[in-house]
Amino acid sequence: MSEITFNHKMAAHCESGSVTALLNHAGLEISEPMVFGISSGIFFGYLKGPRFAFPVFIVRSKPGQIRKNISKRLGVKYHTASFKNPQKGEDELDRLLEQNIPVAVQVDFYYMNYILSHERVHINAHFINIVGKKGTKYIVSDSYFPKLVEFDRESLMKGRFAEGSMAPKGFMFYPTYVPENIDYEKAIRTGIKKASYYMLKLPIPFLGIKGIRKFADSVVEWPKYARDIEHLSHEIMKINVLLEDQGTGGAGFRFIYATFLREASEMIGHSGLLEMSKRMMEIGDGWREISLFTAKIGKNRDLGQDRLKELGNIIRKRADVEEVFFRDLQNIIK
Amino acid sequence: MKEKDIFVDYKSHQLILYAEKEDGSYGPIQSGSYITKNYIDDFWLKKKNLEKSLVEKLKEGEISPIYYYMTMDELSEKELAARVKICRSKLRKHLKPEHFPNIKLSLLKRYADIFNIPVVNFFQILIIKKDKEFISNIYKNEKLVNINIEQLPTKNPLVVITRIEDK
Numbered sequence: 013m014s015e016i017t018f019n020h021k022m023a024a025h026c027e028s029g030s031v032t033a034l035l036n037h038a039g040l041e042i043s044e045p046m047v048f049g050i051s052s053g054i055f056f057g058y059l060k061g062p063r064f065a066f067p068v069f070i071v072r073s074k075p076g077q078i079r080k081n082i083s084k085r086l087g088v089k090y091h092t093a094s095f096k097n098p099q100k101g102e103d104e105l106d107r108l109l110e111q112n113i114p115v116a117v118q119v120d121f122y123y124m125n126y127i128l129s130h131e132r133v134h135i136n137a138h139f140i141n142i143v144g145k146k147g148t149k150y151i152v153s154d155s156y157f158p159k160l161v162e163f164d165r166e167s168l169m170k171g172r173f174a175e176g177s178m179a180p181k182g183f184m185f186y187p188t189y190v191p192e193n194i195d196y197e198k199a200i201r202t203g204i205k206k207a208s209y210y211m212l213k214l215p216i217p218f219l220g221i222k223g224i225r226k227f228a229d230s231v232v233e234w235p236k237y238a239r240d241i242e243h244l245s246h247e248i249m250k251i252n253v254l255l256e257d258q259g260t261g262g263a264g265f266r267f268i269y270a271t272f273l274r275e276a277s278e279m280i281g282h283s284g285l286l287e288m289s290k291r292m293m294e295i296g297d298g299w300r301e302i303s304l305f306t307a308k309i310g311k312n313r314d315l316g317q318d319r320l321k322e323l324g325n326i327i328r329k330r331a332d333v334e335e336v337f338f339r340d341l342q343n344i345i346k
Numbered sequence: 347m348k349e350k351d352i353f354v355d356y357k358s359h360q361l362i363l364y365a366e367k368e369d370g371s372y373g374p375i376q377s378g379s380y381i382t383k384n385y386i387d388d389f390w391l392k393k394k395n396l397e398k399s400l401v402e403k404l405k406e407g408e409i410s411p412i413y414y415y416m417t418m419d420e421l422s423e424k425e426l427a428a429r430v431k432i433c434r435s436k437l438r439k440h441l442k443p444e445h446f447p448n449i450k451l452s453l454l455k456r457y458a459d460i461f462n463i464p465v466v467n468f469f470q471i472l473i474i475k476k477d478k479e480f481i482s483n484i485y486k487n488e489k490l491v492n493i494n495i496e497q498l499p500t501k502n503p504l505v506v507i508t509r510i511e512d513k
Contacts (some may be wrong), residue, residue: 022376044374101389122419130386158360165452174460179428243392251380252380256381262363271374289372307381311388
């Protein structure tokens with residue numbers, strides 16, 4: 013039996029939340045927006061293909077990148093491990109907990125049975141912190157749950173060793189070294205430059221700003237992928253969920269990014285970033301407008317071509333303003 | 347967005363949003379979910395309607411139980427095949443009712459683990475009477491006021507206890 017004194021806090025996003033909580037536990041005072049911004053978490057991608065039951069979009073960088081970029085840019089060292097053998101993965105977790113080391117693990121969100129059932133979907137990229145064990149129950153700190161929760165061993169094992177795309181393979185990590193002196197200015201500048209590059213320059217037609225435009229153009233075609241009007245309504249309303257509820261801090265991470273820019277401007281004394289922070293907050297308001305619009309038209313089954321074109325147009329507007337925004341951001345941070 | 351414009355009072359589904367606070371600073375607020383608070387009934391209505399139509403197809407022998415659960419869980423063929431560790435063409439066979447009886451029990455158990463159900467649920471449709479209407483309970487256990495239906499695992503991976511409790 014082990015239980016570590018761990019300061020559980022809800023967070024906007026699972027990966028930035030678990031990374032932040034572990035760094036805080038290790039003694040580094042850093043906020044979730046700062047972790048998200050330094051690691052260039054903001055992104056956009058429009059994805060479809062046989063892997064997906066329906067076209068989908070992402071609003072953040074690839075899972076795992078937040079930890080990796082924090083390691084590179086802040087100099088934090090992590091111990092990481094994956095396991096072919098689930099028993100070894102379980103034994104290693106128990107061993108670390110016995111040593112009072114809180115550990116982040118990657119899981120399939122579907123098996124996190126303390127979360128409301130309508131929220132849970134099969135996605136192998138959820139991160140939780142395990143902070144203790146009582147008998148066969150693990151003590152879990154999940155950014156999406158208001159308090160520490162006791163979680164059954166069987167469900168945790170199913171989640172850690174689910175197969176499929178991005179299979180967790182029992183992946184776990186915890187920080188082993190946090191530098192005393194961190195060059196935050198350099199880390200912030202690198203984080204912003206890379207995020208701007210990913211949004212503006214990736215030569216792939218469905219990623220970054222191009223991805224937002226692809227989404228805007230494609231959403232009018234969604235009826236052909238849907239079984240019926242209720243399925244289409246469900247998928248349209250999922251736009252709201254993906255932008256607001258699935259761990260984004262609101263407006264598809266745009267609000268948390270605005271918070272990062274403001275914090276960064278204060279930390280490195282850069283007034284230009286303060287202005288960009290206000291602009292990003294306004295950009296986020298536009299994404300929020302999309303969320304509310306999709307909820308309304310989905311509920312009303314108001315999903316004719318005219319309405320979908322209207323949706324496409326307001327999404328396209330986000331691409332236009334974000335393109336200008338990231339160019340300006342890139343220029344002021346040079 | 348300002349905190350007062352984004353905050354939703356809804357305790358059952360809490361999340362963290364970032365917003366402009368009253369003093370002009372930006373930071374996290376703990377809020378309820380807008381879409382869950384306002385639209386959850388619509389979500390369940392659509393889920394129930396989907397379930398009803400799939401159960402009809404299941405009863406008529408038009409689809410296999412694998413197809414039923416794959417659709418309800420919003421998994422693509424490719425993703426489900428990868429999770430069960432079989433090729434996609436084999437999975438496609440399993441989606442057809444005529445091929446379903448040929449699936450090995452050990453493979454069926456792998457499917458059941460992915461859908462997080464006991465194996466027995468591939469072979470039965472539980473019906474409950476609610477508000478004078480019989481409704482399907484095959485997918486996820488319906489929460490009822492007067493009775494509690496639970497399926498409890500045993501040490502035998504293929505045997506489950508279905509417990510019906512009068513509350």
